[in-house]
Amino acid sequence: MSVFTPVPESVLAEWLKGYAVGRLTELKGISAGVQNSNFFVTTTLGRYVLTLFEDLSRAELPYYLHLMAHLARHGLPVPGPIANRDNEYLGTLEDRPAALVVRLSGRSEMAPGIAHCEKIGAMLAGLHLAGQSYGRHQDNPRGTAWRSASAAIVRPYLPADEQALLDDELAFQSTLDVSALPAGAIHADLFRDNVLWDDDDGQLRVGGVIDFYFAGDDVFLFDVAVTVNDWCTLADGELDPARTQALLEAYHAERPFTAAERTAWPAMLRAAALRFWLSRADDFHLPRAGEMVLVKDPNEYRDILRLRVRGAPPLPL
Amino acid sequence: MSVFTPVPESVLAEWLKGYAVGRLTELKGISAGVQNSNFFVTTTLGRYVLTLFEDLSRAELPYYLHLMAHLARHGLPVPGPIANRDNEYLGTLEDRPAALVVRLSGRSEMAPGIAHCEKIGAMLAGLHLAGQSYGRHQDNPRGTAWRSASAAIVRPYLPADEQALLDDELAFQSTLDVSALPAGAIHADLFRDNVLWDDDDGQLRVGGVIDFYFAGDDVFLFDVAVTVNDWCTLADGELDPARTQALLEAYHAERPFTAAERTAWPAMLRAAALRFWLSRADDFHLPRAGEMVLVKDPNEYRDILRLRVRGAPPLPL
Numbered sequence: 344m345s346v347f348t349p350v351p352e353s354v355l356a357e358w359l360k361g362y363a364v365g366r367l368t369e370l371k372g373i374s375a376g377v378q379n380s381n382f383f384v385t386t387t388l389g390r391y392v393l394t395l396f397e398d399l400s401r402a403e404l405p406y407y408l409h410l411m412a413h414l415a416r417h418g419l420p421v422p423g424p425i426a427n428r429d430n431e432y433l434g435t436l437e438d439r440p441a442a443l444v445v446r447l448s449g450r451s452e453m454a455p456g457i458a459h460c461e462k463i464g465a466m467l468a469g470l471h472l473a474g475q476s477y478g479r480h481q482d483n484p485r486g487t488a489w490r491s492a493s494a495a496i497v498r499p500y501l502p503a504d505e506q507a508l509l510d511d512e513l514a515f516q517s518t519l520d521v522s523a524l525p526a527g528a529i530h531a532d533l534f535r536d537n538v539l540w541d542d543d544d545g546q547l548r549v550g551g552v553i554d555f556y557f558a559g560d561d562v563f564l565f566d567v568a569v570t571v572n573d574w575c576t577l578a579d580g581e582l583d584p585a586r587t588q589a590l591l592e593a594y595h596a597e598r599p600f601t602a603a604e605r606t607a608w609p610a611m612l613r614a615a616a617l618r619f620w621l622s623r624a625d626d627f628h629l630p631r632a633g634e635m636v637l638v639k640d641p642n643e644y645r646d647i648l649r650l651r652v653r654g655a656p657p658l659p660l
Numbered sequence: 661m662s663v664f665t666p667v668p669e670s671v672l673a674e675w676l677k678g679y680a681v682g683r684l685t686e687l688k689g690i691s692a693g694v695q696n697s698n699f700f701v702t703t704t705l706g707r708y709v710l711t712l713f714e715d716l717s718r719a720e721l722p723y724y725l726h727l728m729a730h731l732a733r734h735g736l737p738v739p740g741p742i743a744n745r746d747n748e749y750l751g752t753l754e755d756r757p758a759a760l761v762v763r764l765s766g767r768s769e770m771a772p773g774i775a776h777c778e779k780i781g782a783m784l785a786g787l788h789l790a791g792q793s794y795g796r797h798q799d800n801p802r803g804t805a806w807r808s809a810s811a812a813i814v815r816p817y818l819p820a821d822e823q824a825l826l827d828d829e830l831a832f833q834s835t836l837d838v839s840a841l842p843a844g845a846i847h848a849d850l851f852r853d854n855v856l857w858d859d860d861d862g863q864l865r866v867g868g869v870i871d872f873y874f875a876g877d878d879v880f881l882f883d884v885a886v887t888v889n890d891w892c893t894l895a896d897g898e899l900d901p902a903r904t905q906a907l908l909e910a911y912h913a914e915r916p917f918t919a920a921e922r923t924a925w926p927a928m929l930r931a932a933a934l935r936f937w938l939s940r941a942d943d944f945h946l947p948r949a950g951e952m953v954l955v956k957d958p959n960e961y962r963d964i965l966r967l968r969v970r971g972a973p974p975l976p977l
Contacts, residue, residue, distance in 0.1 A: 362734070362735060363734045363735065363736070363786060363789045363790035363792075363793075364734070364735040364736075364786070365782060365786050365914060366913075366914070387782045387786075387910075387913075387914065388735070388736060388737075388782060388783060388786040388866075389735060389736065389737060389865070389866075390865070391735060412733065415740065416729065416733075416740060416741075416742065416743050417679070417680045417681070417742060417743050418679060418680065418681040418705070418706060418708060418742035418743075418760065418762065419680070419681075419705060419706065420705075420706060423732065423733060423740070424733075425733065425734060425735035426733050426734050426735075428793055429793075430793060443735065445735065448765070448858075448860055465682060465704045465705060466705060469680060469681070469682050469704075469705045472680045473680035475680075476680075476745055476746075476747060541765075543765055543860055548706070548707070549705075549706075593704075596683075596704075597682060597683070597704065
C-alpha cells in the first residue's frame, strides 16, 4: 500500500458524511505496498483504513470487497468493508473507486518464528475453508495466463541468464496439470506485511489478514506456496525446515493435504516464486509515477526461484 | 450475561464444525448479566462469544442479530454475528437458539469520567444514525406497553409508598405524547458493563458496544436517558452535571437534539428510570433458576426515579 493520490482533509470530511462513522478527526497516508493509495482515517467513532484504487476498475472491485465481507462475517480477522448510508461498499473519491474498511489492530512481524508460522498455516487453511461458501468468482489475476503475458513484457529487460531461467521455468510450468488440486478463493499475497499480530492479552494471535486485492480463484496449494516462500525462507533464500514444517502441519490440521497436492508441491513453490519475480521485475523495469512508492527488489524472488528449481523440498507430512 | 445452560466442550467442538472458525481450544462461562448463557470461545483461528438464548424465541432473534450485523458493517464497534457454513447467523445448541459473535477487545469502565461520557454520547448518536438504514422493525420490548404490564405484575410485592410512586409515575407517563420525537432502532441497555474500552495505543476508544438483546424501535431520547441515568449518576442518585453535559454535547454534535426533545427530556429520564426499576423488581421478587445468575438491586433505580421526579434537569444545551 502507498499513496499515489493525495486526499485533502476537507474533501474526506465531506465524503464521510455519506457514512455513519462519525466525523473526521485525523487522516494519515500509509507508506507501504505497491498498488493502491491507503490512509489511516480516525473519526469520532472509530478507526478505519481508506483505500483509493489506482489500478483496479470499478467492475473488478466487488469480488474483493464482498470476499472480505464474506470472510469477516464467517469469523475470520479480515477487515470488513464498511457500507455507506446507501448500503454500498464502493464509493468514489478524487475520481477513484474508494472503500473504507475496518482498521484491525496489531503489527506486522517481519522476523517470524515457529509459533507465527504455525498460526499462519492454520489461518490460511481457515481462509480457504471459509471461502468455499463465497458465491462470486474471478480467476487469480496473477495466475498462469498473467505469468505468460508478464514474462513476455519483462523478458527484454533481463540479462541472458535470467531470460534462460524464465524460459525454462515457463516451459516447466506449462507441463503441469493442476486440475486435480483443490481450489477456491485464495488470498494470493499473504506476505508478512499483510498480517497484523495482536498479543494484547499475552497470547500471540492473528489480529488481521489484510490487502485482499490480489485475491482470486486458484488452487489452494499456490496460496500455500506463496505463503511458505515468504514466511519460511532464510536470508539465503533456502527454506527453514522448522518453520516450513510448522506452517504446513498447522495448515494440514485444518484442511488435510491431498495426495495430488503432495505431488505438486515442489512445482508449486516454483510457480509462486516465478509470480513474484515477474511482478517485481515489472515494477522495477517499468516503474510508474507516485507520491510515496515502494519498489521491491526483484532479485530476491529470482534467487528464490533458482533455489527452488535446483531442489524444492517435498511436502513434509 | 450469565450461564444458565452448561455446554460441554465436546458438544461445542462438534457444533463448531458447522462454522469456519477453526477448532476449539478453550471454553469459559461468563458470569455477568441477567438474561442469556454466555461463553468465551477460543479456537485455532480466533476469539468469539457464544450466546445461548434462554428467553428470546427463534422468531425474535433475527431482529437483534441482523441489527448487530448491520451496525458492524456500517463501521461501528458492534460484535458482528458469525455466519455458519450454511450462511446462517442463528443455530441450535443444547436445545437453545444459539449464536456466535466476534469477541471485541477492551474492558468495561465502571467509574467513567468526563472523557468516557463524551465518547459514549458520540457513539450512541452514531448507533442511532447508522440504525436509520436498518430494514427490520420491532417495538422496544421494554417500551410503554411492557412497563404497564410489568407494573401490574410487580406492584403487589411493593410496600405502599413504592406502590404510590409507581402509580403516580405510570399516570404521568401516560400523559406524554412522544409522537414528535425522532425514533428508530435503539440499544435500550447501554449500561457501563455493555461497553468495552480499548486504549492499546494510549488513545481512549470504545472498542465494543455489546449485548443488543434489549434493542428495539423507540424514540432515541429514551436511549439517551437510559444511558445518562447509568453513566452520569453520582453515588446518591443525582446526575453529575459535568458528565451529563459532556455526554449530551457529544451526542448533540453527531445528531442535534430537536426542540421537542428538549421539552421531553426530564420526563424521559423518569421513563428510563422506571423501566429499570420495574425489570429489577421483577427479577428480585420473581427470581428464576440458573447456574450463575446476577440479580441487580431494584432500589437503586427506585431511588433514581424518585430523584428525577423531584426535579429532573433540563437538556443542558
